[in-house]
Amino acid sequence: MSGCMRQEPDGARADYNFAYLDEQTKRMIRRAILKGLAIPGYQVPFASREMPMPYGWGTGGVQVSAAVMVPEDRFKVIDQGADDTTNAVSIRAFFERTAGVATTTRTREASVIQTRHRIPEEPLREGQILVYQVPIPEPLRFLEPRESETRKLHALEDYGLMHVKLYEDIARHGHIATAYDYPVRVEARYVMDPSPIPKFDTPKLADCPAIQLFGAGREQRIHALPPYTRVVPLDFEDHPFEASKPDHPCGLCGATDSYLDEVIVDDAGGRIFVCSDTDHCEARRDSGHVGEDTA
Template identity: 60%
Template sequence: MIPPDAGLDENSFYNFGYLNEVTKRMLRRAILKAVSVPGFQVPIAGHEMPLPPGWGTGGMQISAALIGRADMLKVIDQGADDSINATSIRRFFERVADSRTTLSTSEATIIQTRHRIPDEQLSDGQIIVLQVPLPEPMRSLEPSDAVTRRLHAFQDYGMLYVRLYEDTVKFGDAGAGTNHPVLVNGRYFAAPSPIPAFDNHKLDSSPALFLFGAGRHRRIYAIPPHTCVANLSFDDRPIVTRKPDGQCSLCGSTESYLDVISDDTGMSSFVCSDTSFCSAQRSGESTGGRP
């Protein structure tokens, strides 16, 4: 899964994967620790990447440490392959790692994503790298890192349940938002990145390896394949995740997560957030999408 050091290409101005080999070894050790302790936030050193923090530097560091010449890379931003951020990151790795890239979820071995998990069924051997702006699920409730680390150590998550109760009383449910905390392997609560709560079930017992990178906060954590993941909820009131009601105006899908778009006349319609899934549906391919 982790490629051997590739070294400096003879005709390149960059080390393979952009990062130097010492840095990549450090990141790989952190990733191995994160996989060994699912949901635990492993500290890493911060490294400069050629884009501002907050635009995916944490995910790019993980991808740079893992990518090899045999890998096929896919980059998506909020489900789209053709956004400026996704296109820029994809071109970056094409240049510094001479990597093959794809727009197909099923063909990719490494999928770097922000704000979404692909709607297509993932498979064994795939690595999903998620960019996380805020890795600590209790940060909005407790500003001190020392305190949140102690709360994780004692598995004291009372403030999360109080917040869940307040949201339930105020809004009726807590399944319509994003970044809803998840319990990983029955031990640590983790932030699943700002993905919609509709995507959280894709983390549970998935055959793929999920790696979460927070560049600004210098943290890495992981959800290994086939790991039990559960939403933060009360035993007698499980959250009900929601998505916009309707169907995609392009492919007709009612299974995928939908975005709302408006034309010049003000008319609104739905389209699949996952552009690769939508394209495959229109071409008649079997994508193995989830209901």
């Protein structure tokens, strides 16, 4: 069989197939990706493999990235919007070792971006691929734990449960109490889980020039959004969807339109707000933007 990886008994890997996965596994994932693109928002089952990193740590994203990657790619990995969070570093190193691809922290230069919990601030462009790591791909899962049931609900296009949940939120809190992982409707058909991105990022899913692929390894599902797909957050006429973020400028670059992390900076509980997208923040600072907390 072509493309099998050998491991030496002493633990050193003798060689890898390109991007780690064997070719048969890649073909299986590639077929699932194509069906996912053909049926936007529908969760395609795939025989997720055991990866050398734990389930829940991006195995779905890693398998999707491995299946789409070519040697000429420039690969970027972010976790929480940052390139230097430990798991992002670990995944980037994995592909440097197993695929030999060039990596970058710059959104603009990347051709494949694997992400956990954020969509970059810089608008994506045609030719880019955004790969999401997805923990629970089923938007109805916390309303109905059984896969056998939720699959029927999707088949019947029965999203009453979700509307009831959102409506109960409004009745209780005056708002839809979902701050991240906000459910969306794709092309007026499937309700889709966008992975736990903050509500702030939800509008970026729609009409995006890039291909968006979602991989859930443990749950063995892939879903996808082709470019320029209609993606609408679920809401009510009298309670329209509203993207929100902390009402501050970035303390480092002064950006007022980026998603912010709240950082506790001293023992007295002093806080500053900084861009969660580290590349966005750095690029702004490099071009001379200054925030209040840099002095």
